Amino acid sequence: MILPRLASPNLAFALVALGVLLLLAGSYYGLFVSPQERYMGDVQRIMYVHVPSAWNALLLFTLAMGCALAYLWRGGWGWDAHHEALLEASAVLSFLLCVQGSIWAKPTWGVWWDWDPRLTTTAVMLLALLGILALRSAVDDPEKRATWSAVATIIAFVDVPIVYFSVRWWNSLHQMQSSPETVSAPFIVPLRLNAFGVLALMGGLALLRARVAARRTAKELGPALPPMPAGAALEA
């Protein structure tokens, strides 16, 4: 388990590199190898970034919730550092998700946005993530920040299954989840490559971001600074 401790930068950079490679391969396949969709044409290709963004936004929010729960239950700064990092990664993906969705919606549905259950609950998810991050930046005491934001994350997590099931529970403009049965084979390859690409890239970046969070917390806690390597000047 990495999350209660800090990952080595080598591992994080390796994940980032793997993510970039997978995304390059998936995007090449999606843009140049996969055929046009029968009715939507080239517009459908935005699915190759939209769907991986959605999956990973929900997955990273779930992992952030796990870190929040673990922090409250067990203590330890590692959980808090990764909680913060995963919240940010999920917020970035949720934002991209909404933008990509809008770009896809305009030429197919005919509108940029509508207050459909899937779109609305996703907007709630993005706002909840931004709200928790705002809470974190507003609290100076590291322990209070960690505790309060962990509680907020656990409660806000309620929205994640609602986002997922919204298209099943209510009638909506957004289509239901696709499955390999509803998607032609040449479309599935870039979807999978990009899904794992986004996961590796954002996962690697989150591991690096957690190191930044840990370093800041160490500074806030005062004199008991962690040992630094000789010559590794941190502060300008």
Add this chain to the structure above:
Amino acid sequence: MTDTLRLPTPAPRRSNARRWLAVLAVVVAAAGFGLLTAGGIGENLVYYWGPSDVKKAGDQAIGATIRLGGQVAKGSIRQGGGEGSLLEFSVTDGKAVVPVRSTGVPPQMFREDIGVVVEGTMTKEGVFECRRLMVSHGNEYRAPVDAEAPDMEKLIKSTEGLQQAGD
């Protein structure tokens, strides 16, 4: 690269107060989720009405801004010539049929049998006056059969026409 960054000290220890907070947060989250799912929000949160619902609502649907959703009935599309012209079609759910009157160029995806959500109101004559036309597509993505390919120029044009008709 030697990694010398360690977690900050002192580490927050296990604390019973924090554990109670964890339990409380999970209980609140579970209760919220339970209320949302079992509390009948499914019936109270309605994004659009089907043709049957609109028919059942009768006079209530007249004058009120509502959304009507369903499939475009086969053979029901009638389009006047020229820009910003009349577009008539029927929306069906297999049981009831509601005639819809709209203006402007619909999105390229608009065709028989595809899902639509129209925003507007019912008129006394029983025709749905559409102010905003949205096309909903299913979760199927298929490679084209044979050499057919969508007309991209037409697709782009369709989004331009919609700006006036929809918003």
